[in-house]
Amino acid sequence: MKHILKDVYLKDVADFLLEGIVLTDENGVILSLNHIVSDFFPKLSDSDLIGKRIQDFVPSKDLSQFYLLKQETRNISLSIGMFQLLANFRFIDDSTAFLNFRNITKIQRLSQEIVEAQNQNRLFQSILDKVDEGVCYIDNNQKIVFYNTKMGELDSKEPSGVIGKRYASIFEGATHQVSPLLNSLVSDKQIVQNEAFFSKTGKRYIVNKKSEPLFLGSQKTGALSTVKDFSTIASMADTLFQNKRTKAISSTEVAISRENLPPIIQVSKSMKKVIDTTELLTKSTANLLICGEKGVGKSLLARFTIERLNILDANFIELNCADIPSLLLEENLFGISKSPGLLEQMKNGIIVLDHIDQLDIAIQEKLLRVIQSKTFFSSKDNSEISVNTRFIALLSQKPNIALKQGNLLEDLFYALSTITLTVPSLRDRKEDIPLLINYFLQNKNNSTRGLNTAISEDALKALTSYSYSGNVRQLGYIIEGAMTLAKDDGIITLDHLPSYMVDFSHSDNESVALFNEQDSSHSLTNQVENFEKQLILNVLKKTNYHITKTADNLGISRQSLNYKIRKYDIEFTREDR
Numbered sequence: 001m002k003h004i005l006k007d008v009y010l011k012d013v014a015d016f017l018l019e020g021i022v023l024t025d026e027n028g029v030i031l032s033l034n035h036i037v038s039d040f041f042p043k044l045s046d047s048d049l050i051g052k053r054i055q056d057f058v059p060s061k062d063l064s065q066f067y068l069l070k071q072e073t074r075n076i077s078l079s080i081g082m083f084q085l086l087a088n089f090r091f092i093d094d095s096t097a098f099l100n101f102r103n104i105t106k107i108q109r110l111s112q113e114i115v116e117a118q119n120q121n122r123l124f125q126s127i128l129d130k131v132d133e134g135v136c137y138i139d140n141n142q143k144i145v146f147y148n149t150k151m152g153e154l155d156s157k158e159p160s161g162v163i164g165k166r167y168a169s170i171f172e173g174a175t176h177q178v179s180p181l182l183n184s185l186v187s188d189k190q191i192v193q194n195e196a197f198f199s200k201t202g203k204r205y206i207v208n209k210k211s212e213p214l215f216l217g218s219q220k221t222g223a224l225s226t227v228k229d230f231s232t233i234a235s236m237a238d239t240l241f242q243n244k245r246t247k248a249i250s251s252t253e254v255a256i257s258r259e260n261l262p263p264i265i266q267v268s269k270s271m272k273k274v275i276d277t278t279e280l281l282t283k284s285t286a287n288l289l290i291c292g293e294k295g296v297g298k299s300l301l302a303r304f305t306i307e308r309l310n311i312l313d314a315n316f317i318e319l320n321c322a323d324i325p326s327l328l329l330e331e332n333l334f335g336i337s338k339s340p341g342l343l344e345q346m347k348n349g350i351i352v353l354d355h356i357d358q359l360d361i362a363i364q365e366k367l368l369r370v371i372q373s374k375t376f377f378s379s380k381d382n383s384e385i386s387v388n389t390r391f392i393a394l395l396s397q398k399p400n401i402a403l404k405q406g407n408l409l410e411d412l413f414y415a416l417s418t419i420t421l422t423v424p425s426l427r428d429r430k431e432d433i434p435l436l437i438n439y440f441l442q443n444k445n446n447s448t449r450g451l452n453t454a455i456s457e458d459a460l461k462a463l464t465s466y467s468y469s470g471n472v473r474q475l476g477y478i479i480e481g482a483m484t485l486a487k488d489d490g491i492i493t494l495d496h497l498p499s500y501m502v503d504f505s506h507s508d509n510e511s512v513a514l515f516n517e518q519d520s521s522h523s524l525t526n527q528v529e530n531f532e533k534q535l536i537l538n539v540l541k542k543t544n545y546h547i548t549k550t551a552d553n554l555g556i557s558r559q560s561l562n563y564k565i566r567k568y569d570i571e572f573t574r575e576d577r
Contacts, residue, residue: 125146459492
């Protein structure tokens, strides 16, 4: 009966099981096994196993103890090669043992991966808890999956009491109509907001909120809200502004500015016209728009204009719209409930707005209403305040581009540009360059003991012929750098100038010389061809008649260059073409 049971069990049942089955005698000699167990020993056949002791193939103290004590043993962890197994041992009768092996290799690997993923998740949470930016992530069911410490600070909530709960149950009244995060989840759109508020602890925050849906491939997984806290920066900037307000109201700033105001150096007609126009402003109370490229001196011209007004009580302050957060800039202009803004404190003064095209459109609209009505409503008590503030706006973009791109409100442009001054670029007033160089040299020499740096004729020629994308500001930096390099020599030469500028000067002078060599009696076509031939010859000589290098330098293909060489009958002295 036992023999029949064993044969039926193993042959008809065991090979259909997903677990390993082995029958042994009372000493552990293998009587039979199924294919699962065979797979544990890929280098051995069944005949290599049957008739041998199982203990010789499966090293385990628990297995040896089982045959010694003949007691049922369960959930024994052991290894066979690369396989991790969970085994159960029991005797069917006095002479036959039944061994069951479950392959848990994949389960253990998955468990290890889960542990690693959990560790990575904890590390990720720890990292995000250290960043000074609020982060909240909800899944498609609006359940809060992640909520870091900073977000808890902003919302006055404990992250541990929030994670795992529905967003609406934590934030009362939150719907997709009023909550940007839920709105992003429903609409699949990014929503950006600026906000100022007081927390439950009474701390004031100025933040930028961004809510957006998250996708893995094309599958939406939820929505993410990130909140940047500008409160510390705003507090520091506000302190600086408070100091500037005090200076502006007491007229101290104007006095200091006049004393240290650099001169506007010019002999060019274009710049002289601009300076002469500022004289007309003394007879007007109109707003002023100063246009010009970056580095031409718009801010200096604004201060020069204010000085020419020669009104001692014409207090002024300059605000850089590109450097100050919009909310802070708005509060400093219009005030908050606790303190008045600049418009109220300087209602008879001058406010200079640099980078006016980077001022938030909503603030531009409020500013326009002030200019048009000469009034605004106080944030303190909502009373109407009359102002006679004069504005000087600075614009680096061309007005038509700023208007076309929507960076500048059209009506505000009209209101500010009652009088418009356009400062010419330095390349359009080259006759001013030697004077500016001399000013920068003298200024640095006077401020540095023992320094008496001069400039060579070649360096002066290179500086004068260069086209400055950064205008006067760039020229000043170049002179400062050249004086540093020439400190021991006492004179600035070409070697002390930036290489990009010297290369430009050489190529520019070469081209001018080639044009000057042309006979004006020739037709335009002939002159162009002569110039092209001479240019090709010059570059060929520089590259030792290397065709590929010459073509690259000229910005044309080898085929085009070879055609022009044949066309102009240019002879070679180099074999390798």
